Amino acid sequence: MSSSSSAPATGPATARGQRTRNKLLAAAETVFGDMGYERASIVEITRAAGVAQGTFYVYFPSKKAVFVELVWELNRKLRRSLRAATDALVDPDRFELERVGALTFLRFVQEHKDLYRIVRQAEFVDEELFREYYRELSAGYRRGLEQSMDKGEIRRFDPEALVYMLMGILDFVGMRWVLWENELPSEAVIEDMVRFIRDGLRRREGEDG
Amino acid sequence: MSSSSSAPATGPATARGQRTRNKLLAAAETVFGDMGYERASIVEITRAAGVAQGTFYVYFPSKKAVFVELVWELNRKLRRSLRAATDALVDPDRFELERVGALTFLRFVQEHKDLYRIVRQAEFVDEELFREYYRELSAGYRRGLEQSMDKGEIRRFDPEALVYMLMGILDFVGMRWVLWENELPSEAVIEDMVRFIRDGLRRREGEDG
Amino acid sequence: MSSSSSAPATGPATARGQRTRNKLLAAAETVFGDMGYERASIVEITRAAGVAQGTFYVYFPSKKAVFVELVWELNRKLRRSLRAATDALVDPDRFELERVGALTFLRFVQEHKDLYRIVRQAEFVDEELFREYYRELSAGYRRGLEQSMDKGEIRRFDPEALVYMLMGILDFVGMRWVLWENELPSEAVIEDMVRFIRDGLRRREGEDG
Amino acid sequence: MSSSSSAPATGPATARGQRTRNKLLAAAETVFGDMGYERASIVEITRAAGVAQGTFYVYFPSKKAVFVELVWELNRKLRRSLRAATDALVDPDRFELERVGALTFLRFVQEHKDLYRIVRQAEFVDEELFREYYRELSAGYRRGLEQSMDKGEIRRFDPEALVYMLMGILDFVGMRWVLWENELPSEAVIEDMVRFIRDGLRRREGEDG
DNA sequence: CATGAATGAGGCTTCATTCAT
DNA sequence: GATGAATGAAGCCTCATTCAT
Numbered sequence: 064m065s066s067s068s069s070a071p072a073t074g075p076a077t078a079r080g081q082r083t084r085n086k087l088l089a090a091a092e093t094v095f096g097d098m099g100y101e102r103a104s105i106v107e108i109t110r111a112a113g114v115a116q117g118t119f120y121v122y123f124p125s126k127k128a129v130f131v132e133l134v135w136e137l138n139r140k141l142r143r144s145l146r147a148a149t150d151a152l153v154d155p156d157r158f159e160l161e162r163v164g165a166l167t168f169l170r171f172v173q174e175h176k177d178l179y180r181i182v183r184q185a186e187f188v189d190e191e192l193f194r195e196y197y198r199e200l201s202a203g204y205r206r207g208l209e210q211s212m213d214k215g216e217i218r219r220f221d222p223e224a225l226v227y228m229l230m231g232i233l234d235f236v237g238m239r240w241v242l243w244e245n246e247l248p249s250e251a252v253i254e255d256m257v258r259f260i261r262d263g264l265r266r267r268e269g270e271d272g
Numbered sequence: 273m274s275s276s277s278s279a280p281a282t283g284p285a286t287a288r289g290q291r292t293r294n295k296l297l298a299a300a301e302t303v304f305g306d307m308g309y310e311r312a313s314i315v316e317i318t319r320a321a322g323v324a325q326g327t328f329y330v331y332f333p334s335k336k337a338v339f340v341e342l343v344w345e346l347n348r349k350l351r352r353s354l355r356a357a358t359d360a361l362v363d364p365d366r367f368e369l370e371r372v373g374a375l376t377f378l379r380f381v382q383e384h385k386d387l388y389r390i391v392r393q394a395e396f397v398d399e400e401l402f403r404e405y406y407r408e409l410s411a412g413y414r415r416g417l418e419q420s421m422d423k424g425e426i427r428r429f430d431p432e433a434l435v436y437m438l439m440g441i442l443d444f445v446g447m448r449w450v451l452w453e454n455e456l457p458s459e460a461v462i463e464d465m466v467r468f469i470r471d472g473l474r475r476r477e478g479e480d481g
Numbered sequence: 482m483s484s485s486s487s488a489p490a491t492g493p494a495t496a497r498g499q500r501t502r503n504k505l506l507a508a509a510e511t512v513f514g515d516m517g518y519e520r521a522s523i524v525e526i527t528r529a530a531g532v533a534q535g536t537f538y539v540y541f542p543s544k545k546a547v548f549v550e551l552v553w554e555l556n557r558k559l560r561r562s563l564r565a566a567t568d569a570l571v572d573p574d575r576f577e578l579e580r581v582g583a584l585t586f587l588r589f590v591q592e593h594k595d596l597y598r599i600v601r602q603a604e605f606v607d608e609e610l611f612r613e614y615y616r617e618l619s620a621g622y623r624r625g626l627e628q629s630m631d632k633g634e635i636r637r638f639d640p641e642a643l644v645y646m647l648m649g650i651l652d653f654v655g656m657r658w659v660l661w662e663n664e665l666p667s668e669a670v671i672e673d674m675v676r677f678i679r680d681g682l683r684r685r686e687g688e689d690g
Numbered sequence: 691m692s693s694s695s696s697a698p699a700t701g702p703a704t705a706r707g708q709r710t711r712n713k714l715l716a717a718a719e720t721v722f723g724d725m726g727y728e729r730a731s732i733v734e735i736t737r738a739a740g741v742a743q744g745t746f747y748v749y750f751p752s753k754k755a756v757f758v759e760l761v762w763e764l765n766r767k768l769r770r771s772l773r774a775a776t777d778a779l780v781d782p783d784r785f786e787l788e789r790v791g792a793l794t795f796l797r798f799v800q801e802h803k804d805l806y807r808i809v810r811q812a813e814f815v816d817e818e819l820f821r822e823y824y825r826e827l828s829a830g831y832r833r834g835l836e837q838s839m840d841k842g843e844i845r846r847f848d849p850e851a852l853v854y855m856l857m858g859i860l861d862f863v864g865m866r867w868v869l870w871e872n873e874l875p876s877e878a879v880i881e882d883m884v885r886f887i888r889d890g891l892r893r894r895e896g897e898d899g
Numbered sequence: 900c901a902t903g904a905a906t907g908a909g910g911c912t913t914c915a916t917t918c919a920t
Numbered sequence: 921g922a923t924g925a926a927t928g929a930a931g932c933c934t935c936a937t938t939c940a941t
Contacts, residue, residue: 075925083925099396101310104910115927120912184396186389187308194452220468224461227444228468235440236433243403252433259429259437263472284900292901313935324902326938335936493904501904517814519728522931533906538933602814605726612870638886642879645862646886653858654851661821670851677847677855681890702921710921731914742923744917753915 074122084122086112088136091129096177100130100184131192134185137178138196142203144171157211157264162257164204165233169247172237176245179237201226217264229260283331293331295321297345300338305386309339309393340401343394346387347405351412353380358416366420367470373413374442374465378456381446388451410435426473438469492540502540504530506554509547514595518548518602549610552603555596556614560621562589575629575682580675582622583651587665590655597660619644635682647678701749711749713739715763718756723804727757727811758819761812764805765823769830771798784838784891789884791831792860796874799864806869828853844891856887 074084090112094103105126109116123129148167149160172179185193205226211217236256240248248256283293299321303312314335318325332338357376358369381388394402414435420426445465449457457465492502508530512521523544527534541547566585567578590597603611623644629635654674658666666674701711717739721730732753736743750756775794776787799806812820832853838844863883867875875883 077925079925101396105912106910117912117914117927117929118925120914121925126911183392187310187393187396197448220464221458221461223448224445224457224464225468227448228441228465231440231442231444232437233440235436235443239406239432239436248433249430252430255429255433256437258427259434259472262474262476263468265471267471286900289900314937315935325904325936326902327900329937330901495904497904519814523933524931534932535906535908535934536904538935539904544932598813601810605728605811605814615866638882639876639879641866642863642875642882643886645866646859646883649858649860649862650855651858653854653861657824657850657854666851667848670848673847673851674855676845677852677890680892680894681886683889685889704921707921732916733914743915743925744923745921747916748922 087122092133092177096180100188130188133181134196137182138199141171157216158261161260168233169237169241172241218266296331301342301386305389309397339397342390343401343405347408350380366425370469371466377442378446378450381450427475505540510551510595514598518606548606551599556617559589575634576679579678586651587655587659590659636684714749719760719804723807727815757815760808761819761823764809765826768798784843785888788887795860796864796868799868845893
């Protein structure tokens, strides 16, 4: 019977296959990161992976397919990082969570610069994919913020608005320092950011919600 | 500068020439906005402009050239809008400026959805152009914020950090509502945003700067 | 306005354009005839036409498109030839028409060997195109045969059956001699063919229809 | 012949080997019939056969090789069918033979639509193979017709011409009804065909050969 | 001034075939 | 005896750009 006909072009599941697939994925990450989706070519990717051009199509049905996979990989990895970092905290308040979350995010960007740049291109590769990326990412964040509002830790906001504002801050800080300067923001910058967020979130004296 | 003969393909300076050039520019804006830089083609642009293919090269030396020009045009227009809106205010404080600036930005995005998407692509067309765009945009904003700090209206921040955080907020709110929902954010969202920014900026009691 | 957006990729209508288009069409005819549709390549066609590869797509939207055009061109030419030949006859009976039609067909094949082979491939390029080809070709033939039946010149047959039998005879004779031997069938063969058809059509004594 | 060691990739001669080979052959028949020679792929064939891609080359040296084998298989089967059908007749005259031969052919086509389409493609895979197919098929037919002429059962014809005309009739009737309508021609059509052939063959009164 | 036919490099993808396991 | 991962040549098509008119 062999593998009949249903395999969705994910490529051989053998050990060797896994290795090749990973080489390809890593190469694609680098190449897309360097040259952008459109200018990246399959030849370039396979050359970087050290395999023949045709090998690419053993593992991925199309150029777009690797890209999409990469985007989701980043999404998963990032969420996992954030969850790990915050789960490690003992009885944290919202402000602690924001500080740790921000730092984790920036470090993640630093370690996955290519992947990060890939997301930024998704908008032009597949609009819906791009939105899905943020929807997915914001969902958990938003839940946490809503809980904090319910607990009265922070002021009440339209949760969707709040989550996008916070993501916007992180995105731009990540872009400005990690991507452009190729380094984590200085202590001072981080401190300013955390303080700005904290004060923005905090209930004012005399407020009831 | 002047109208010597070396300017590379800026096109005839006659009135008719100006008209053609503008048609081309407008067409390029639409087409780049619709299909993205890479997928947009010169034929598409010239067809939309109602001129022959070759005419394009009378006015612009390359595809990239129109794109760059478009980016700067957006930049200029946006800064002009912002300046106009804030100049109209009588003796405004920082918070008033932020509110008006935010609204102006969002309305601008609404009217220039194409140009907005164009900027976001600049990152992959010409990294430096993209950074320049934000450097230019942030310069004036930053000056204003520094003055407010000096006056003690708002807390002291690393000005670069502050300006990118604020741009990040606006960018994401504009994206989430104006681009994705195709409408201005609701009053509630705007209000939350303005309040978040205001509280983030405000000096805490007892602080001295 | 130029040529706005409706031109169905038929290429420039200028004199120069017509010339190029014809070169391309002629080259395609030869190449498809020589190597068959699938093995023929656009490079081969453009090389034979003496133009650049890209020029092909100025005139035809796809490989298949030229092919289809070629098929219909053959169809038209063949029908025109047959009509011309039979129209020239003065008060012909069915048998005279068959003789002249057969000869005309065979001569046509001899002069259009490429196009002839092209039709035979249509079956594998586009099944429906292939059937349309025969439907179109048989329509006029069939009308003539029906008239002859009505006049009582020939026996009554299911007209569709008759027309396909006659086309089958001609097709195979054309294949066997014109294509394979590269010459018109001998007088003897032609005579046998005409006689066979005549006797097959003729009413037997004592029949009434 | 024999089972020495030089036969190029005919595959293992064991029972299991035979089974695999037949699965491959059957799969190839279906796939070539469905998609045509050029569009059919080895992967498709091996998948349909339920074996690994590489296995194909254990049994056949190339894609073309299976195809050629399939063509000859059809040829053999068809001739065997025809022989069986006519051998069963008791002291038949030419007209009876033609009627039975025609019916047998049409039924064969109906049961082997795949193989039928395969032959029609042979022309573009290997011209010589295609001609050989008809030469082989016509050889026996022609001998029978010559005998009938010698016996005076039918009029004298150039035998090659006659045999190709008759094959042409059958080919087109098979195509028009069995392939296109997916059904045997109606009684009426069959009757017209048999009558047309009979009258075409028959000696006219007063003829002597 | 403008045109638009022509170019040719380069991109994505398919697939027959090989060969180490 | 069978496998299936890998190969790389080749195909169709797109498009920015040039240049003769």
